Amino acid sequence: MSEYKKVLVAIDLSDESNEVAGRAKAVASSSDCDLHIIHVIEPLSFAYGVDIPMDFSGLQDEIQTQATDQLRRFAEQNGVDQSHQHIVLGRPxxxxxxxxxEIAADLIVVGSHGRYGLALLMGSTANGVLHGASCDVLAVRVGKHD
Incomplete structure (x- = not known):
């Protein structure tokens, strides 16, 4: 097996993000590779639909500002350089x-809640990442374990 050169870890800034980042750091350090971190903010219009006659721009800007601050602190705690911190707006x-x-990652690390039944059929970010990735994907089981 070839060693990874660039690992991209996707986090949602929840408490479980530490588990996911910890696994990504372990892989990155054992392979002596670059670790990048990404947080994706979903636009409020995705959640509430575009038909609502409200201007969400102020609220969206506040969410972006808070998420950027949280990501910066999280990345500092996990030793991720500022140039390797990515925050974007869109579908995760x-x-x-x-x-x-863009960064030519050869491994993506995401958290997975291990959904089943209807929740699995409805989809998840981990499932979406797995089925469209052009590189390896490591899904880290987070949350409650049965």
Whole structure:
């Protein structure tokens, strides 16, 4: 097996992000490779639809500012250089794929809640990343374990 050169870890800034980042750091350090971190902010219009006659721009800007600050702190705690911190707006699986291509990542690390049944059929970010990635994907099981 060839060693990885660039690892992209996708986090949602929840408490579980530490588990995912920890696994990514372990892989990166064992392969002596670059570690990049990405957080994707979904536009409010995705969640609430574009038909609502409201201007979400102020709220969206505040979400972006807070997420940027949280990502910076998280990255500092995990030893990720500022040039390797990425925060983008869009659909998570699409943006994670795009960033992986942009930085030429050969491994993407994401968290997975191990959904089943209807939740699995509805899809998840980890599932979306796995099925569209052009490189290896490591899904780290987070949350409650049965």
């Amino acid at each position: 699986e699409v943006e994670i794929h795009a960033m992986a291509e």
